[in-house]
Amino acid sequence: MNGERKKAGAWDVLLVFLRLGLTSFGGPIAHLGFFREEFVVRRCWLDERAYADLVALCQFLPGPASSQVGMALGYLRAGYGGALAAWLGFTLPSAVAMILFALGVTRHAEAIPAGALHGLKVAAVAVVAQAVWGMARTLCPDVRRVTLMTAATCCVALAPFAWVQVAVIGVAGVIGLVLLPGRDLSVPASLPITMRRRTGLLWLTLFAALLVALPLLARLAADPALTLVDAFYRAGSLVFGGGHVVLPLLQAETVPRGWVDAQTFLAGYGAAQAVPGPLFTFAAFLGAVRQVPPAGWEGGLLALGAIFLPSLLLIFGALPFWARWRHLGWAQAALAGINAAVVGILLAALHQPVWTSAILRPQDFCLALVAFVALLFWRVPPWAVVGGCAVLGGVLG
Template identity: 55%
Template sequence: MTGTRHPHSRRGEIFRTFLLLGLTSFGGPIAHLGYFREAFVVRRGWLSESDFADLVALCQFLPGPASSQVGFAIGLRRGGLPGALAAWCAFTLPSAIALALFASGASALGGDVGQSLIHGLKLVAVAVVANAVWGMAGKLCPDRTRAGIALVAVFMAVFIGGTAGQLGAIAAGAGLGVWWCRPATAMTRPDRRELSGRASFFALALFFLLLLLLPLAATGGGEVVAVMDAFYRAGALVFGGGHVVLPLLQAEVVDPGWISESTFLTGYGAAQAVPGPLFTFSAYLGVAMAPGVHGGILAAVATVMIFLPGMLLLVGVLPHWDRLRASSTAQTLIQGTNAAVVGILGAALYAPIWQGAIVEPADFALALAGFLLLTVWRWPAWLVVIALPLASVLTG
């Protein structure tokens, strides 16, 4: 459906549609893709079923937040770059604002009841990440080869530790994937060029320039530049789903002492209760790092920077997607990388998540109950976010 609507009217339509989704899209990235299909393929006809499947395949291939990238691409197709920015802002702002407000008021949760609620949010993190590891392992490590790559990643993440261990695990996974894995059957479909080669080149060049130059600038550039570097690097390395950002951000903000591990896990638990992308956890972290207006600035910087690399890669790769996905080397590289991130997330499930939340047998029982509610009874995450903190108060 092309239409003849004025560009400003079309951008307003994009913003309103994505704002409604940002306010109501609970359930994580897979659920978001279901909402997108219903809204843009079935109800509005903005793109065909095959075009939607093509965008989903591309965004699963790239690092970054897959559902936000799909939304960005739909806005790009519908209204150009202004439409893409309108889609991203509308889908991201509700959860980012909610988590920033939670971080501002979290200090008010004092006393026994408040501490029990906070501890319950940590138990939510155990259940949610365990569910993510379980689901991702089944899909991304279906054979001995990829299970072996995941195990190598666990050892590297545990024994090397920090950012170096995670980066080394991702690099090792990519190399082992090219060496050991078999390419999948390539899909073929006519190339669709919404973007020029010049825009693609500029986006890819900017992606790598920021990845290389921000660490240098952060050495003497002050707190804001350091936050830009940390969150951009985390966003550039997230393969396999939003939950993988957890260990990357933990290494960037907890290890340097910017926030405590307890504050980090509390915010991650709260992030399960809001609609929209999980990457908006960055807004909570920004506010948690500093009080007042300065914390708000850090929240805005962190949120933009963690999403930016995924969007730059999408713009850079979109014109070349058909040729890339036909490459057997690219397919095996991504298979190995995805297996490695399962190992990284598995290591993070133990430390810091399990160690920070499970301190007595009752904690284990509640976390296990949350895991079973998610995996067996298929409860939405936001219901588990309500149930476990209440149970923690009652049993505390």
């Protein structure tokens, strides 16, 4: 126990997170439970209160909360190298699996039964429906937030463009600021932060500069790789509410451009539920399966790095400011409005493209219903539900 309290190096952090990246099934909530067991209970890297403070910070920021918690744990343990090591260990196993699946789809499509691919799309219906159900119960507990969710759903469904989703998130934040009550989190912060605020401000400035500059540079240079990085960086910068919410943003960035067809997009999203680690590694699949270069390993790794880069910059930038931000009631109110709109955006994605592309006949509806019940009520692991849908889809096909 005393040995675990000593400062670890980046290599130690990498090995711990690599094991978690190979075994952490179940989505972001399960990941946070695995992290608590590993780093609070077993290794004593930080105490319960500090861990809760870290989780609260990462839920406040856009991006994949569980991955950001992992990056922050790595940073607190071994500095910037530890943050990178934590991300690599937790992310690469599922990213490699998703790129290999993408290569199989593009190079050996005839060897994969069409019914099995369709079963993966049906599994995506159940997974997204479960996410909408759970997020709505948590993030839309009153009439105002349900109304905001409904308005967001209608806006995005009627105008399915990436800029509309961004505008809806911004407007929802303003509405939340005006209409929703904020909570004063007056408990003192307990995270052992040594980074100076000036350094954090530099990271936040870099995050904002890339968000503004990448679209301009991509348009001026007309470079396919830069365009790919811009699309995935923007998606990673605007995701509030967890990994599932990245689905509509990535769909709007990839399918209309002709990078990926809607059928392959949903098959990859279904497959992403069956691998451990963060759901954001779906980006590696999309980069690898692209119908225009860069694709394959190059496209997959570029997309993977681009979608996670905002999370890394934001966690570095926010850590030194969190002790002050957590007290701001207005920030909590704005975030409540954003979260309600996020549920609406995901609900719109459940209709288009998830439902319309997968539910084509009564058998599909029945399979999706059974998968949904299995996830929500029978507590069957997502990887088992996805595998079962692929098998049954092959049989029904």
